[in-house]
Amino acid sequence: MPTGDFDRLLEAAGGDNNGSTTEDRTNYYEDAPSNALALPLWLDSDRMGFLLPEITAEKVDLQRGVVQNERRQSYENRPYGLAEENILQRLYPPDHPYHWPVIGSMADLSAATLEDVRGFFRTYYTPNNATLAIAGDITPRATRQLVERYFGDIPRGPTVTRPTPPAVQLGADVYATIEDRVQVPRVYDAWHSVKAFADGDATLDVLANVLAGGRSSRLYKRLVYELQIATDVVAFQDGGRIDGKFELWATARPGHDLTELARVIDEEVRKVAQAGPTPREVERAQNSFEAQFLSRMERVGGFGGKADQLNFYNYFVGTPDYFEKDLDRYRKVTAADVQQAARGYLVDAHRVVLSVVPQGKPELAVKQ
Amino acid sequence: MRRSDGRTVGPSDCIHVWMVITGVLLPSLSPTVRLSGQAVDRTKAPAFPPPPALKLPAVQTATLPNGLELAVVEMHKVPVVDVQIVLDAGAARDPADLPGLATFTATMLQQGAGRRGALDIADEAAFLGAQLNSAASYDAATVSLHVPKRRLEPALDLLADVVLRPAFADSEVARQRELRRAQIVQLADNPVAIAGIAFSAIVYGRSHPYGRPLNGTETSTASLSRDRVAEFYRATYRPNAARVLITGDVTLAEVRRLLTARLGGWERGPVATLAEAAAPAAAARTVYLVDKPGAAQSVIRIGHVGVARATPDYFALQVLNTILGGAFTSRLNQNLRETHGYTYGAFSQFSTGRLAGPFVASASVVTAKTDSSLIEFLKELRRIRDEPVPDPELAKAKAYITLGLPADFETTGAAAARFRELLVYGLPLDYFAHYADRINAVTAADVQRVARQHIDPDHFDIVVVGDKSQIEAGIKALSEGPIVYRDLWGQEVK
Secondary structure (H helix, E strand, O other), rough: OOOOEEEEEEEEOOOOEEEEEOOHHHEEEEEOOHHOHOOOOOOOOOHHHHHHHHHHHHHHHHHHHHHHHHHHHHHOOOOOOOHHHHHHHOOOOOOOOOOOOOOOOOHHHHHOOOOEEEEEHHHOOHHHOOOOEOOOOOOOHHHHHHHHHHHHOOOOOOOOOOOOOOOOOOOOOOEEEEEEOOOOEEEEEEOOOOOOOOOOOOHHHHHHHHHHOOOOHHHHHHHHHHHOOEEEEEEEEEEEOOOOOEEEEEEEOOOOOHHHHHHHHHHHHHHHHHHHHHHHHHHHHHHHHHHHHHOOOOOOOOOOHHHHHHHHHHHHHHHOHHHHHHHHHHHOOOHHHHHHHHHHHHHOOEEEEEEEEEOOOOOOOOOO | OOOOOOOOOOOOOOEEEEEEEEEEEOOOOOOOOOOOOOOOOOOOOOOOOOOOOOOOOEEEEEEOOOOOOEEEEEEOOOEEEEEEEEEEOOHOOOOOOOOOHHHHHHOOOOEEEEEOOHHHHHHHHOOOOOOOEEEEEEOOOOEEEEEEEEEEHHHHHOOOOOOOOHHHHHHHHHHHHHHHHHHHHHHHOHHHHHHHHHHHHHHHHOHHHHHHHOOOOOOHHHHOHHHHHHHHHHOOOOOEEEEEEEEEEEHHHHHHHHHHHHHOOOOOOOOOOOOOOOOOOOOEEEEEEEEOOOOOOOOOOOOOEEEEOOOOOOHEEEEEHHHOOOOOOHHHHHHHHHHHHOEEEEEEEOOOOOOOEEEEEEEEEEHHHHHHHHHHHHHHHHHHHHHHHHHHHHHHHHHHHHOOHHHHHOOOOHHHHHHHHHOOOOOOOOOOHHHHHHOOOOHHHHHHHEEEEEEEHOOOEEEEEHHHHHHHHHHHHHHOOOOOEEEOOOEEOO
């Protein structure tokens, strides 16, 4: 179909679409009124089956410019925007697929050739490497017939083997400092943790919630509320297919350096590792997660809607039917689990400590 | 053009399909999909039946004896409830000497209330799995609660404390004031935040409420005190100047009972009528440059004073803006992103308020193409006035708006956001029942008329936040107006 028709036809039917790529997977979605179900299937099957010969050098160059601007907008022109790629470089060896950011470096984006793009499409945008989820006001039999009709004649691609690099560990703590066009410094801690849905994954979500989940968390209370040396603190477990990482950051207030912040962060992490969270803290986190699960049931489309969730579960645990079991993982977490996770994955493990400081102010970085 | 005939391919036996209908996961289909043998026409989009009629949840109303009006939207699909208390306590009421007071007062509601301390409130909300928020825009303050149904009652207790019995303790005022001062320092690092603040200040000036920063300035923040907050609260947080919107798994009778018990004692009080404010006379087209040395992109905002929510041109402007910069296939995005690759996205918007809000076209563009981007922006902004919109483009925009409406009412949060607009601007509660008809009645002539009336390139304020040393010469060479230098607050730089 002519360039641009994908979006034009969909909008003219009252629909929308978008896509995203993480380290592990790429997903596309089309949302459309139920009467127009055939349209997104026709469009999506056209993309999967017939885009390849339409990928030209001109189109690649144009979209290269768009993605370079995405990189500028979301990373380079955003305060602290280059922190994440600096962490990944230090957490993973150069040959590990998580070593570089998903968006790529400016040099990588400039270097990508037409053949690189076509080769990637030929290898990975194949029916045998894709799953399709449909959610909404549909009838299963008719929907299945439509799917067969539009996707049935798209040939298999090559068998895809997923990279399985050996597990990585840090041999020692890694301290690094980068300068940015910011006025106050921010400290990042990153540890290797566990893969998505592995044992400990939900426990680490609860740990992140206890440490920095909102204004009732331990680190918010110490750093922002009581000591007033930070403006914000964030922690999260980020599990992927190949590896996971646990990350924590805090931004200093003017007049405070990162060594001050790091001391309090370490103290609070150690406290959880030594004494564990209180039963109320665990229950509070569980209630918050349960409420999020409920709200996720409200929407069929878009990122995080029901269709996306079915694909997400299928990708990581091999079945789309995992909503209840996923919620159960959180219900089962105990204070002792959280304590053990804090000790095992944070206190007893090595980490990357990245200081992002204002230009010319290396003295604000965390001192070892 | 591609055709499927002549293709000799085997059946694709490998795509996995999962389906879910209204929350129930069907047994996964056999992974082996057999072909029906029917050839697909890949050259022509499939025909499909007309869309089903729009089904909107109804709005029910009730009034408590103290004058508090309730609007209830029953949505029983998922056991969650969204509650919004909408107050005529927005930043348009900020005293001229204290911008940021309305948003600060909203923040302070949660920093101690009733017998609960600031941390108790945060702890209790999280324990109930509730999202409790309090914030202010220019036109309203909103205290909102999103909570699982089974925790609704204790969550409403918390909400009532926050709205009716805030403590405004000195120590908490000082704590939040210092936090806000630190956050304002950080604003100067963020080119997108700078562009927003500077644009409003330049378009409206400091004497108009929409020209003042919502969260105040460094100077005004230093003046925030318990007395000023308590005074603002006393003067504006009244049931006769508030409405409650409840969306979700509840009934009107249930809501009336639960809220009478908790908000029935809220005392009425006089709330001053909000003064009108006239927008300043438009200046001749000028480029305002905010220097950001080393910036990888230039953040562009182009516009001027637009229209109020009450404008009779509202629906024509919705169609106009969808065509111009309100969708992925809009002219600005197609031109600057898909044709030229200057940006990751270009947009436009008529922000309608109680007063005339700004019209703005915006994008973040690569530094080296700042001048070229301005040329394309101005080209599109002039073309929409000069040429009537072709029929297919008009039809696409109207369908995108009207057929996209169901998604706006899919979740309790989304539906609440749409209905909330009706409460803030005093629009009839059956407004959305006629929305699609009003959009569908818009003609190409209407679009051109409102474009000519409400987009005025001769009087654009063009704000560019970027690396002056890289972009100034190129902008000057465009001869689209004088260049003046401004800071983050939109104030002159000598």
